[in-house]
Amino acid sequence: MIQNWFEETLYDHWRQSFRVTREITRIKGPMQDIALFETPGFGRVLTLDGVIQVTTGDEFIYHEMLAHVPVYAHGAVRSVCVVGGGDGGMLRELLKHRSVERAVLVEIDAAVVDFCRQHLPSVSDGAFDDPRTAIVIADGIEYMARCREKFDLIVIDSTDPIGPGGVLFTEPFYKDCARCLTPDGIVVNQNGVPFLQGEEITDTWKRRRPHYADVSYYLAAVPTYVGGFMALGWASASTRARTESSETIRARFAAAPVATRYYTPDIHKASFALPPYIREYIGK
Template identity: 55%
Template sequence: MRRFDETLHRGYRQSFDIQSVLFEDKTEHQHLLIFETPELGRVMTLDGIVQVTERDEFVYHEMMAHVPLFALAAPKEVLIIGGGDGGVLREALRHRGLERVTMVELDRTVIDLSREYMPAISAGAFDDARTDLVIGDGLDYVATSQRRFDVIIVDSTDPIGPGEVLFTEKFYADCKRCLKPSGIVATQNGVPFFQPDEVTHTYRRMGRAFAAPGFYVIAMPTYVGGFMTLGWGCDEPERADTPLETLTARFRDAGLTMRYYTPELHRAAFALPQYVRDLMV
């Protein structure tokens, strides 16, 4: 049986058994591979790095979307940068009070192939009337847009290749400009045990734009190496410390059923391990 070896860090890798290759080609921006596995369902990789698997995608997508959204009383406008598989879009649109979710994705092929080979991840989200899909560069979008959002979610690759520009001081400053005064930005920020510099760099760069930068953590099986950090930027420290009673009421009123997210876990996710806190300098 063919295997896919993902070299994650120096001297460390994970391996997947491949039952069949569904698609493999070089898009305009990156090498894209989708394959079937016996345990994780279908898997998408970009430039040799696992992006999403059918079996555990709910962990990442629920926490990327619902933590910032439930931290606000009544968000109306959301911007997603990246996220071509449609999972974050799917979860955001579950909030009935949202009026529009704008998604800016650089690589149209990622969207098309995700819809063809992994349709359950987007679950029809691209056809929702509230979805405003923009094919373009998220960096340029936040630098030029005149719109203001309650939440910006940056579902990017790691800071190499096309995703590198989405970890810069200028990008965070432009996100801040595109947020409403109480707005929140949430970002993908790697596995701190093996990628400690990402935490330190993001904390410093985001801290130049936001009064209350920080992180929350999730346990994502296929992003191996311990906790994964998600970046958090806003100007109101209390947004990362929303009372449990408030979260519980908002969650109840939303009428949603989750597989990972709970109000209790929402609060607990901001309780960082000491080794992560030590990197926030």
């Protein structure tokens, strides 16, 4: 029996493979090559330039942790900006919160949004058409440099620091994000798998420290992003949100619950406990 396999080659020394039961579509966009295929274990898998971005099997873990941790930590998020996130999963989770009045999605590649609307509607689950959503097709770094709006939360839902997503890991971008925060505002982003991408932890730490009162990381275990824990970057204009007590987080969740499959208030607090091998990357 002939079997087709997709092999991701993000690392030059380690590869992971997925058995492909059906290739749904493949297009060469103006900025990136986009492909979608089905697998037995992970459902539909979206790739950009050969690197896996999202799978319908486990995307809920990543999206829930990048959305709900800062929302419940802040306690009064009304305005959010998502940079990247063209699949719509981050919008979906953020808009579960009734407190959110405005959500701006800044995506550099319109082809990704159109593609995901058509082929991955379950990921966005109507979030693109929510009246609170504003979709802006623009380069994230240019948008933030010009932005005069203030946000309670900025979520950087980007690719790894290669290709179009590379500029979203630079100090000028982080500085502009800091300027666009409200006094207790928070910035979160995906920061790679520390065991394999430790330099991302170190670089982000150094680039954010001059511009935020509080810089740290928290963790999630996402099967697709192999190599151990995935690091999620945290930066805030104040030190309050990250240190809120377990009791406070539980009370906020009880008062304004959302449906989740991974996030809980207990996981929220535990996710900020960093193993020594990760703390080494930031000199702690």
